[in-house]
Amino acid sequence: MTLILVIVLFAGLSFVGMPLAFSLGIATTISVFFTMDVPLHIIVERMLLGVDSFLFLAVPLFIMAAGIMNRAGITTRIFSFARALVGQVPGALGHSNVLASIIFAGISGSAVADSASLGKVEIKAMEEQGYPKPFSAAVTCASSTIGPIFPPSIPMVIFGGIAGVSVGELFLGGVIPGLLIAVCLMVLIYVISVRENYPRDEKFSFGRAGRTFMSAFFPLMTPVLIVGGIVTGVFTPTEAAAFTVVYAFILGFFIYRELKLSMLPEIFMETIITSAVVMLIISVASAFSWVLTMEQLGNLLAQWASAVDNPLLFLVIINIFLLLLGMVMETTAVLIIMTPFFVPLAQTLGIDMVHFGVMMVLNLMIGLSTPPFGLGLFTTSKIADLSLEAVMKSILPFIPILLVALILVILFPTLTTWLPSLLM
Structure with a gap:
């Protein structure tokens, strides 16, 4: 009942x-x-237990680091470097958009942060070169899914904290799938750009690439320092997040000198508001998950899983379910509620937890861009000043290509496990 x-x-x-x-x-x-x-105060206790984890302190710290870098002129430098690398390929700015998302993913760890920060620069530049605004918005929305796949990743921190999986291994496990998504998106952008005769950018030159690389060098080192520090044991994921905040402040205030002390109160307030929303969702989702546990949902799922003794069939069913949830629910809530139920079932079937975690996050990121309720659609439509319907229509060709990347990750676990096994 x-x-x-x-x-x-x-x-x-x-x-x-x-x-x-x-x-x-x-x-x-x-x-x-x-x-x-049971007494009602048990709800408050479960909410507190849901956020009582040192690992979750990384969430507001990564949010703050992204906020500082946004004010420090990082996004413009990243996009300029991406443009310099792409050159005159058909649909050059679309490819630059995807490449910039890979780079920015190593800073923010959030799809919404990617859309909100890079999106303003990317959509404006693409529109100025003659790209249709709906196409520019669709590329921005689709490429933002790379953010939480490529390290560092806030959703992977949450999954690792709940499932007891090494966050460092999850970070490394997301590298190849993140690159796979980028390649799939670039292939589609190339095909559409050739068909629609979209403009090319300036011709590639080593001089321009070198100048923009030097300008973006320190931001480019961010994921290297974060993942390298975690893999080598220099610091924990939470300490890595704190290091990123300090590193971002040094870049913005001392090196680029675009960050002003007067900007800090606004950054702090944005961090507080965003973190409060995320942590509130985590806490109430934990209480919700506890109710489901008390009502034996885990046993019901275990009985179902015992009838599905094929790991591949299990993953297919789970992914269909997650795609449907990801269209209507926020990623954090889905992870908090469903991870405690899915992980034991996956372990029973011998599924690698790094593979399962990366696959789960990738699936939910596709949900962010999937009509009609994907959160990324709302963010992008607001940034691009377009109707939600226009963004939904333009994103449709990108959904199948994202699903191709997901299917490849499901079928080939080595895509997620090879790098962690090599480096950790």
Whole structure:
């Protein structure tokens, strides 16, 4: 009874437009109050336990680091370097968009941060060169999915904290899938650009590439320092996030001198607000997940999994379910709620946890760009000053190519496990 009630309440509240955290919290509270013989304060205890992890301190720190780098002129330098590398390839600025997302992924670890920061620069530059704005917005939205796949990654920090999987291994496991997504997107951009005769950029020159590389050198070193430090054991993921904040401040204030002390209060406030939203979702999702656990959802799933003794079939079913969830729910909430149930089932079937974690995050990132409710669509439409319908229509050709990358990751676990096994 409680299981049905909590799910129906959550679905109903979400359908009428209530914010996710409140939908989860109200559904949990009503279900516990009316159908469970436990005191209400247990909800608060489960919420606190959900965020009581040193590892989760990395989340606000990575958010702050991205905010500092945004104000320090990093995004312009990254995009200029990406343009210099691409040269005169058909659809050059589209390729630059994807390449810049790979580089910025090593700084922000967030798809929304990628869209919000790089998107303004990329869409404006593409529009000035004659690209249709809907196409520019679609490329920006699709390429932003690389952010949480390439290290560092906030969703992978969350998955690692819940599943007890090495965050360093997850970071390394996302490198090849991130590059795979980039290649798939670039192939599609090339095909569309040739067909539509989209403009090319300036001819490639080593001089221009060298100048822009030197300008973007320190930001380019960010993922190397973060992942290298974690892999070698110099610092933990949380310490790596703190290091990134200090590194970003040094770049912006002392080296590029574009960061002003007067900007810090705004950066701190943005960090506080964004972190509060994320941590609230984590806490109420933890309480929601506890209710599902108490109502034996784990046992029900285990019985189902025992009938599905084929790991590949299990992954296919899980991925279809996650794609549907990812279209309507925020990534953090899905990870918090579903990871405790899916991980034991995957372990029973002998599925590697690094492979499963990277696959799960990749799947949910595709959901961010999938109509009709993907969060990335709303962010991009706002940045591009386009209607949501225009962005949805333009993103449709990119969804199948993202699914191709996901299918390859499902079929070939080595894409996610080879690099961690080599370096850790």
